[in-house]
Each structure stands twice: as C-alpha cells, then as structure tokens.
Amino acid sequence: MNIKVAIQGIKGSFHEEAAYKYFGDQIETVECESFKKMCELLKQGKVDYIVMAIENSIAGSLLPNYNLLRDYRFPIVGEVYLHIKLHLMALPDVTLQDIKFVESHPIALQQCNDYLEENPQFKVTEAEDTAASARKVSELQLKDTAAIAPQLAAKLYGLEIVERRIETNKKNYTRFLILTSKPEERGKVNKASLSFQTGNGVGSLSTVLQCFAEQNINLSKIQSMPVLGKRNEYDFYVDVEWKDQADYDAAIRRVLKHTSNFNIMGEYMKNEKV
Structure with a gap:
C-alpha cells in the first residue's frame, strides 16, 4: 500500500516534485487547492504526510504557513530543498513563433520577468498554479499558448519544452517541510x-x-x-x-x-x- 502524501496544487507542481524527491516515486500524491486543505486531510487521517513550502530564497518566508504550523501542531519529520527551474512549454510541434499567450502562477511569472521583458510579443496571463497552466494547454489543445512550469508538468501533460531555464535567478531554491500527524521514532538527527x-x-x-x-x-x-x-x-x-x-x-x-x-x-x- 503506497504512502499517501498531500501536495498543494495539482500533479506536476513543485510540491509534487518535492514529494518525489523526499519519498521517491512509489507514493500516491493527493491534490489540494490550499495549504489548509492539506492540513485538514492529515488531521482527518486521509493522508500519511503533507509537503508544505515554508520559504523561498527569493520570495522569503511563507508567513501564512507559520500560522498553520502553530494551529495544527503537526510534528516536522523532515525537510527538502528543491532547485526551482522554470521552462516555457507548449504542445508538440508548436514553435516560439506560434506562441501568442503565456500563462503561469504570478510568482513564477515574476521569477521569469527578464525573459518575458525580452519577449514583449507574449500576452501574459496569471493562473492559479504552474502545473494547472500546463494541464490547460494540454487539455484544450491550445496551439497559440505556452505555460511556464516545472519539467515534471511537461512530462505529465505531454508538452514539449520550447525554452529551458527561463527563470531570472538560477540559484532559486524552495524549502519544504515534511509533516505527519503523530511523532515518529527518529534515528540520528542534526x-x-x-x-x-x-x-x-x-x-x-x-x-x-x-x-x-x-x-x-x-x-x-x-x-x-x-x-x-x-x-x-x-x-x-x-x-x-x-x-x-x-x-x-x-x-x-x-x-x-x-x-x-x-x-x-x-x-x-x-x-x-x-
């Protein structure tokens, strides 16, 4: 029976990537529309762990998540750092010249600001999630639209990467905490x-x-x-x-x-x- 891990966002998101990095790929990820929803699922015993972003090397601390740590008091049993790499992706055979619209999460767009300024021909739209943008391009077969998202999203939704590593700061990391509902026996800790x-x-x-x-x-x-x-x-x-x-x-x-x-x-x- 696979471990169930709640992630914020949908499959193909950085939260899922962080979950795979920590637990390996033999897990079942459970999509949640909010960080609070993740906490509720763990409280109800519907998942075994949650993966929660707590700070980013550019954007700083996610302050609302400190409130969730205080309110739910789940034990922290691990952490994982994820190198944030953002790619421009589109349907197979779509070229850079075909792209008129680009969409992604507001923070991802902000982190690719230099690239977007160099390509003023794109009309940029904010979306709720990086991976959701990739899924939308795939499901609606949008041949004039590209998403900015992690590589995992391209693989999951059958998109091809048109431009790699378009983030402005190449040393961008997010730290995620691994939380569970009951204290675990730990070996060596530091x-x-x-x-x-x-x-x-x-x-x-x-x-x-x-x-x-x-x-x-x-x-x-x-x-x-x-x-x-x-x-x-x-x-x-x-x-x-x-x-x-x-x-x-x-x-x-x-x-x-x-x-x-x-x-x-x-x-x-x-x-x-x-």
Missing part, C-alpha cells in the same frame, strides 16, 4: 525547528540566542510572528543545527529557563541543497 516566546525586557531574545551560540549551535533561521490578540508579543520560530547531540541537549535545557510556551516542532536530518 536539525530542529523550535518555537517560543520571550519576555519584553531589554535583551530577552538576545539572552536566548546567546544560549545557542555558547553551546556551538548554529541558528540557521529565525522568524517572528505576532501573538494573536496580544500587543507587542511575538512567537519566535527558529531552526537550529548541531554536530554534537550533547551540545543541543544542553542548549535546550538552558533556553527553557528564559522562554515561555517553548515547543520542539520537530527534530530531523538536515537536507543539503542540491
């Missing part, structure tokens, strides 16, 4: 996602960060989010990495003394960018 609050006193956050530094713990990310309904109070979300488990354990003991609502959201193996 990264954790934590959340906590600190007091409002001068240097209160600095004191916490100093605890990590003095135990040789690398702070790879910090994100603050306002506490709902409370003025000047914030939840801090941090990702930490370590080489020595004892250093991490000692840092956690120290940090607990200087924080409130401390939560280990997940401990897992760091995934290197590829």
Whole structure:
C-alpha cells in the first residue's frame, strides 16, 4: 500500500516534485487547492504526510504557513530543498513563433520577468498554479499558448519544452517541510525547528540566542510572528543545527529557563541543497 502524501496544487507542481524527491516515486500524491486543505486531510487521517513550502530564497518566508504550523501542531519529520527551474512549454510541434499567450502562477511569472521583458510579443496571463497552466494547454489543445512550469508538468501533460531555464535567478531554491500527524521514532538527527516566546525586557531574545551560540549551535533561521490578540508579543520560530547531540541537549535545557510556551516542532536530518 503506497504512502499517501498531500501536495498543494495539482500533479506536476513543485510540491509534487518535492514529494518525489523526499519519498521517491512509489507514493500516491493527493491534490489540494490550499495549504489548509492539506492540513485538514492529515488531521482527518486521509493522508500519511503533507509537503508544505515554508520559504523561498527569493520570495522569503511563507508567513501564512507559520500560522498553520502553530494551529495544527503537526510534528516536522523532515525537510527538502528543491532547485526551482522554470521552462516555457507548449504542445508538440508548436514553435516560439506560434506562441501568442503565456500563462503561469504570478510568482513564477515574476521569477521569469527578464525573459518575458525580452519577449514583449507574449500576452501574459496569471493562473492559479504552474502545473494547472500546463494541464490547460494540454487539455484544450491550445496551439497559440505556452505555460511556464516545472519539467515534471511537461512530462505529465505531454508538452514539449520550447525554452529551458527561463527563470531570472538560477540559484532559486524552495524549502519544504515534511509533516505527519503523530511523532515518529527518529534515528540520528542534526536539525530542529523550535518555537517560543520571550519576555519584553531589554535583551530577552538576545539572552536566548546567546544560549545557542555558547553551546556551538548554529541558528540557521529565525522568524517572528505576532501573538494573536496580544500587543507587542511575538512567537519566535527558529531552526537550529548541531554536530554534537550533547551540545543541543544542553542548549535546550538552558533556553527553557528564559522562554515561555517553548515547543520542539520537530527534530530531523538536515537536507543539503542540491
């Protein structure tokens, strides 16, 4: 029985690509129109895992997803970095000269802005999803329209890539979190996602960060989010990495003394960018 993994968007999207990269291709992906829908399916036990984008090297953090992490409190059991490569694709035998319309997700269009400016003959249209644009071109047999989408979408919907790697920034990565409904027994781990609050006193956050530094713990990310309904109070979300488990354990003991609502959201193996 295949593992069921919920993805945001449709088959052929970057979320599906990330799911295959983490789990391999022997999984069943379940399409969801929103990140909240993914969380609901996991809560209801209809899927085993969800793959959730959390930050992009160009666009930054996906702040609404931090709210979902807070609200659902699913354990984080892994992460995957995906190199975002965008291609112009169309029906077989369609040439660049045949293309009058180009459509894709607004962020994908933004990430291909230089290419689109170099080709002002295209009329550009925003769509809900990169892969959905590819599927539309395929299903409606649009010979004058191209989609900007990942290579997986071209393969899935029978399109041919007319122009490869049209994204402006070639070092564009998205980080995805792997979430499940129940904590799993983990082997070796070297990264954790934590959340906590600190007091409002001068240097209160600095004191916490100093605890990590003095135990040789690398702070790879910090994100603050306002506490709902409370003025000047914030939840801090941090990702930490370590080489020595004892250093991490000692840092956690120290940090607990200087924080409130401390939560280990997940401990897992760091995934290197590829």
